[in-house]
Amino acid sequence: MNEKIKKLFALPLDNSATSLKSIDYLNLIFESQQNIDVALLHTIPAPLFPCANLHV
Numbered sequence: 001m002n003e004k005i006k007k008l009f010a011l012p013l014d015n016s017a018t019s020l021k022s023i024d025y026l027n028l029i030f031e032s033q034q035n036i037d038v039a040l041l042h043t044i045p046a047p048l049f050p051c052a053n054l055h056v
Contacts, residue, residue: 008037014045 009026013019023038030036 004035006035006037007033008039010039010041012041012043014043 007030011019011022011026013022026036026038
C-alpha cells in the first residue's frame with residue numbers, strides 16, 4: 001500500500017498580523033509537499049453591543 005495521505009488545514013483569518021503569519025508558517029513547514037489542502041475561513045469579530053435593528 002503506497003497511498004499518500006492528504007493533509008487538510010483549516011486556518012481562521014481575522015486580518016490580524018498573527019493570523020496572516022500562520023499562512024507563512026504553513027508554507028515554511030510544508031513547502032516541499034504537494035499533498036496539502038488549506039481551507040481559509042475569514043472571521044469577523046462580533047459587535048460589542050447588539051444593534052437595535054438586527055433581528056435574528
